[in-house]
Amino acid sequence: MTLTFEDFRPGPFGSFGPRHVTREEMLAFAAEFDPQPMHLDEEAARASMVGGLCASGWHTCALMMRILADGYILDSASMGATGCDEVKWLAPVRPGDSLRVRMKVLATRASRSRPDLGFVDARFDMLNAQDLPVMTLTSHLMLGRRPAAS
Amino acid sequence: MTLTFEDFRPGPFGSFGPRHVTREEMLAFAAEFDPQPMHLDEEAARASMVGGLCASGWHTCALMMRILADGYILDSASMGATGCDEVKWLAPVRPGDSLRVRMKVLATRASRSRPDLGFVDARFDMLNAQDLPVMTLTSHLMLGRRPAAS
Numbered sequence: 001m002t003l004t005f006e007d008f009r010p011g012p013f014g015s016f017g018p019r020h021v022t023r024e025e026m027l028a029f030a031a032e033f034d035p036q037p038m039h040l041d042e043e044a045a046r047a048s049m050v051g052g053l054c055a056s057g058w059h060t061c062a063l064m065m066r067i068l069a070d071g072y073i074l075d076s077a078s079m080g081a082t083g084c085d086e087v088k089w090l091a092p093v094r095p096g097d098s099l100r101v102r103m104k105v106l107a108t109r110a111s112r113s114r115p116d117l118g119f120v121d122a123r124f125d126m127l128n129a130q131d132l133p134v135m136t137l138t139s140h141l142m143l144g145r146r147p148a149a150s
Numbered sequence: 151m152t153l154t155f156e157d158f159r160p161g162p163f164g165s166f167g168p169r170h171v172t173r174e175e176m177l178a179f180a181a182e183f184d185p186q187p188m189h190l191d192e193e194a195a196r197a198s199m200v201g202g203l204c205a206s207g208w209h210t211c212a213l214m215m216r217i218l219a220d221g222y223i224l225d226s227a228s229m230g231a232t233g234c235d236e237v238k239w240l241a242p243v244r245p246g247d248s249l250r251v252r253m254k255v256l257a258t259r260a261s262r263s264r265p266d267l268g269f270v271d272a273r274f275d276m277l278n279a280q281d282l283p284v285m286t287l288t289s290h291l292m293l294g295r296r297p298a299a300s
């Protein structure tokens with residue numbers, strides 16, 4: 001069944017993952033998008049504030065996206081998102097970490113101008129295998145609505 | 151010269167890029183991180199609300215990161231960022247777009263607990279070649295400080 005706007009109600013929505021993240025993919029993302037020493041250079045990372053190699057915050061966001069895509073989005077009437085708020089990188093994501101995402105719906109609102117569209121505000125918490133929160137963010141999602149019965 | 155916390159003051163800071171984005175890299179990012187039809191499937195994208203293939207919002211964030219890394223971060227005492235606010239995906243990023251980023255410093259604050267660290271809040275506006283804003287966000291940066299003269 002494809003999830004539509006009507007299936008989202010305030011409260012806990014689900015938990016998705018885990019997704020394993022390897023050193024190789026962390027280094028590949030950093031080389032392409034965020035070549036700061038703490039993401040790319042083992043030795044420099046050890047000497048830095050984070051004390052060792054860690055994933056770019058944007059890589060962490062991208063991994064969350066993939067976990068959610070596999071978790072429910074590809075099975076939904078998702079029409080994307082307008083943006084995010086309160087993106088917080090709380091703890092370093094390390095090579096070999098296993099990441100999960102908990103989703104909670106905060107609020108829903110039908111579009112006034114488009115009868116086929118609804119808005120869902122959701123909070124996402126990403127945890128590592130030790131249950132330590134590594135990232136949290138709030139996203140403003142757009143979902144297709146079920147056609148009204150005629 | 152390496153930029154430190156002291157070099158950031160409220161006001162316009164600079165403009166960085168352009169960075170060209172190809173269809174191939176958009177599809178590669180989507181396949182790895184955000185395999186929704188509007189990012190991965192030309193025909194489905196045309197039928198969607200965005201009316202054609204467009205970059206994942208997270209790819210747009212990652213491209214902004216790379217533009218800023220090349221623009222000033224790799225030449226700075228950057229210690230990363232604690233997070234972002236008001237991430238807004240304003241218009242679709244299309245294959246072949248050329249992206250620039252304008253940076254404005256909003257506020258700066260020396261750390262109370264760490265004399266070698268300062269915080270910089272900055273707003274980033276990403277524009278395409280038609281000067282249309284495609285994304286905006288506010289980020290909370292950490293910068294190393296210049297050692298005090300003894």
